[in-house]
Amino acid sequence: MDWLGPQEWTAVALSLKVSFWAMLASLPIGVLTAYALARWRFPGRQMLNGLVHLPLILPPVVTGYLLLMTLSPRAPLGAALEAVGIIFAFRWTGAALAAAIMGFPLMVRAIRLSIEAVDPKLEEAAATLGASRLKVFATITLPLILPGVLTGAILAFAKAMGEFGATITFVSNIPGQTQTLPSAIYAFLQVPGGEASALRLVAVSIAVAMAALALSEWLSRRVARRVGA
Amino acid sequence: MDWLGPQEWTAVALSLKVSFWAMLASLPIGVLTAYALARWRFPGRQMLNGLVHLPLILPPVVTGYLLLMTLSPRAPLGAALEAVGIIFAFRWTGAALAAAIMGFPLMVRAIRLSIEAVDPKLEEAAATLGASRLKVFATITLPLILPGVLTGAILAFAKAMGEFGATITFVSNIPGQTQTLPSAIYAFLQVPGGEASALRLVAVSIAVAMAALALSEWLSRRVARRVGA
């Protein structure tokens, strides 16, 4: 299309990639964390719960700042990770990490809510049929919490599409590498006369997110129908 | 305490007030919206769903701009509201509005998830006992979705505690009026060497949010016990 320049399209593509991977990579951890918080009693549970919520509570810039301080090549952890080939700083992977962390509390909360609504009697029944904890989880719990997992995933994806503060603070705003849609919008908004361009990007952002939403609604209707009658 | 100046304490108090009211005022609308999205089929449902998610998808600054553009005294809506005495601009109420809007998608999603998990058979049973739709909602549905409402409320509160971009764009930063914790933290981070002061505020912010979290966990355990055995 004409009305977006190549750099803008790059930002759109990057945002999609970042959001998709942020969502996908955090999903298993999110499910596990939600399960642990909902079902297990262990020392440090309240701590974990607090930690999960932290990115929601803190101004995004602070989260970005903390990420920068711990994962930059100059920080011990960042250096150690870099030694084994895992680099987040100033890469799209870092943008995905920031987005994933920002969306994590939303994802975990949604999934946890679903887990708490699962009737333990069904899990008990599965156990009496010889299913191990893991099999019970995979065949009973997980399918039953699918609506929650879907909600969690779409929230994480949407958040990732809109995340700005933590991302730009952590991985900067490098076109093609870390310039996501929100960063690009920000850049336009910082210069005189950039509003029109910013609005075009906002429109793209909305369109993408609406498509994702519609997809998730459709999926969850399918899931609901399966469980329903 | 010594390590926070009076202006910081004002920011803490203001953030609490803003977050509390943002949560409280959006709760009834959140429940209604969630109910509508979960249970009713009406034209424009997808639109409403999209609209609710918008603040999540858009960079917060954009949300702030949009608020500013619709609610400023020059805008028709803003002028109309001002005529009836409702003023958001540069007031703590505006900060609460911005925070409420930013937290709205999180709240609605959590509540909607709970509503979708309510067994309609119980609602049917209540109806056969002569309960009108409204009574069924108030006496059956609402108590049963309390965990979701609680989750939604705590998410909205936490988000409000951390919200920065939309708030400062919409109502700027007026100490005692609209300078919330995140604005204060942001200001400190803008100057070289301001990190230590920022971190002190971050600590306060975390402490408040953890207390709120612990409270919500305790409440939801009580709710769960009531429903459980």
Added chain:
Amino acid sequence: MLEIRLQHRFEGFQLDVDLALPPGLTVLFGRSGSGKSSLIKAVAGLLAPDRGRIVLDGRVLFDDAQGLNLPPHQRGLGVIFQEGRLFPHLTVRQNLLYGARGRAPNLDRVVEMLGIGELLARRPGGLSGGEQQRVAIGRALLSGPGVILADEPLAALDEPRKAEILPYFEYLRNQSCPILYVTHSPAEVARLATHVVVLDAGQVLRQGTASEILGDPDLVPAGIRSVGAVLEVRVARHHEDGLTELDAGGVPLFLPRVASATGTMIRIRIAAQEVILSRTRPEGLSALNILPGTIDSLRAGEGPGALVALSTPAGRVLARVTRRSAETLGLAEGVECFAVVKTVAIAREDIGRG
């Protein structure tokens, strides 16, 4: 008067009934999956049939032609669901009073009858299966309904408990509260039913009074044991040794004490397999009840049995005997013989006020 005409399709199942139910208690009888619960739901307003019309005492509850579908809470029904459906967040007491609108003058009585006094402060979560069912019964009864729809209300209860609750349904039936009652138990049918509707695969197989249906040897929806005669008899006297004498068309019958007053009409059921036939009046038997009669018909059933219908002064009595006995005794149409019924073989549950 409850008129139910409806058609509804589920995948692989078609409900198609046209009923006009008289006042009193109508039992819905039929095999698992025959559509009993679906019919109940349609009357309750929880299932909108594809087509049809439901009218209760002149009030139209549903009519697809008029596009009318009264919501459940305006139908004034008390439904006892097959699956309990108690409100998990309310105490037993709150569950019981949910539909009562603050007025439940008979709370204590219902609670006592159901034996749930000790559960009032508890929540349904930890209740036993039978306790849940009892609370569900109480909840429906206490809502002061105009019609009761009861879907296997006693299925999970022990016999003594059933015996305590059954009289209450009789009482309600006689209070002219129309009742639609699903059960698999022939004893409950015989005791309670004013009218019986037999469903089969969504169709009405047969309907009629309890004696018509249970006395029909062609119709054994609940198995062979449900065939029997239902007689209307008058309470003649209460004897001091605990027996009640009944007047069955002039013939005296004896039963363990019946609670009804002398002079009232009651209903008893004599299951076909509990009747012994004799060509001569038997002497020296412990059985006190002997009805003389003439054989109306004798039909060989499946298996080694034969069903004998006997005209007696008390009415038509059915006896199931072996073909071997029928031959040995020379039983045939028109033959006179005697029906021997053990006193206590007239089961307690089978006594109902007429």
Added chain:
Amino acid sequence: MLEIRLQHRFEGFQLDVDLALPPGLTVLFGRSGSGKSSLIKAVAGLLAPDRGRIVLDGRVLFDDAQGLNLPPHQRGLGVIFQEGRLFPHLTVRQNLLYGARGRAPNLDRVVEMLGIGELLARRPGGLSGGEQQRVAIGRALLSGPGVILADEPLAALDEPRKAEILPYFEYLRNQSCPILYVTHSPAEVARLATHVVVLDAGQVLRQGTASEILGDPDLVPAGIRSVGAVLEVRVARHHEDGLTELDAGGVPLFLPRVASATGTMIRIRIAAQEVILSRTRPEGLSALNILPGTIDSLRAGEGPGALVALSTPAGRVLARVTRRSAETLGLAEGVECFAVVKTVAIAREDIGRG
């Protein structure tokens, strides 16, 4: 051999049992709320008792002293829950095969017996109450369990369906699969039980063989109708007219065709209220079964009845008669008399393979 010793407190309810159950089918019998389901759950590993020890064939499932509590999936049990508990997101077929680990050689047979062939592709959501219960039975059976725990498995089923499923439980019992079975139905007790445990308010009120328990006139947990004798008899001959002749200690008894082969021992139940007594051998009655005997004891019960225990060549037989008849006939200890039992009054469900 299943040893269950356990104590558990709920608020207002205390379960305290100490049982050693022989192989075969043990029926848990008792009023609503007496602790049957709780006991089942403890054995299944779904309720950790406060104190106790549960040992199955030498394998310790639970022992609070050792701090041992085997998780349910390692106990190798098949549980049929009182409330179904079907998996809502799986089809009926997937539900059935859930515990089968891919091998269910008897799937077709079980599906046919339960009459759920047409439901296989459906999800549990829209199933009728009885359909759900049947799927739940199938699911437990197909998991190939070492022990079956069945909590009122047939409560929601119609009589013909029960009659189709009962033989399968008999078959399982005779396959030496231990079964713990909760029911409120005396007929099921008599037919299935190797051993009966009567619970009352969490305590074991009585335990013993089916004949001991059902023959005990002091113990009427399920109401008066459950008193009766259970006799072990030999199948003597299958007659051409559809009757099977049994040898009851030398006395011939006749029953509608029994499926067991000639020579096998089977169990029959004669309910006390279905027996007529006579001082002289009765002639010309349609009842084919007459057992001579001597009165062991005669006890007046509550109400107008009396329970007479009779020693016969076939074993102890109980008869419930009115006190009036007892007096008229001059019944007393040591008196010789005849017990008349109608052929078909020996109910089909009461026949079990011994």
Added chain:
Amino acid sequence: RDVTVFAAASLGTALEEIARAYEAETGDHVTASYAGSSVLARQIEQGAPADVFLSANTDWMDALEGGGLLAPGTRRDLLGNALVLVSAEPGTPVTLTAQTDLPALLAGGKLAMALVDSVPAGIYGKAALTSLGLWSGVAPSVAQSDNVRSTLALVATGAAPFGIVYATDAQAEPRVHARATFPDDSHPPITYPAAALTGHEQAGLPFLTFLATPQARAMFERNGFRVLAE
């Protein structure tokens, strides 16, 4: 060769034009990351792969210099800007002296500024008002934004009747009206310093040099900046 430029977000438009020109001339590829100066400076401290840094304020450049992160001898003050008083409604020019009755001008409304203690435009604005003796009178009415563009938006939407922003921003927004320019001597000079980063001289220097070419100067000026470099 590639050159990575970290630049204050407000330089975006101008720098993009210059980057295209530089690419056309050298065949090099320019990658620019625009964000707040504080953000970029911290990232550079943490090892960000930047070759050149253009800051909107001297403090952060000083901080980097103190940390030894700037290639010695490459720092220079590149651009300057002016501070203007803008209003939502058109009106007569305002003369800014100690006598100016700003509160009367505001008529109960707010004066929009960037954060007066932390964001450069706000810091300069506060300094200017202070030196004019107007600060204490107006301080209670100041609404602070996190950046100049939001400040401008507050005025443009009419939420605040007046605001203090850079001349560059005021010039491009048709909905606001410049009513006065603050005297240059009322505040420290507004300078945008630029420098190449230690170890990145090879990639950074040519671009830094290009910024001083007449071609680049013209582009900056067209966007309203004053070019300070020689």
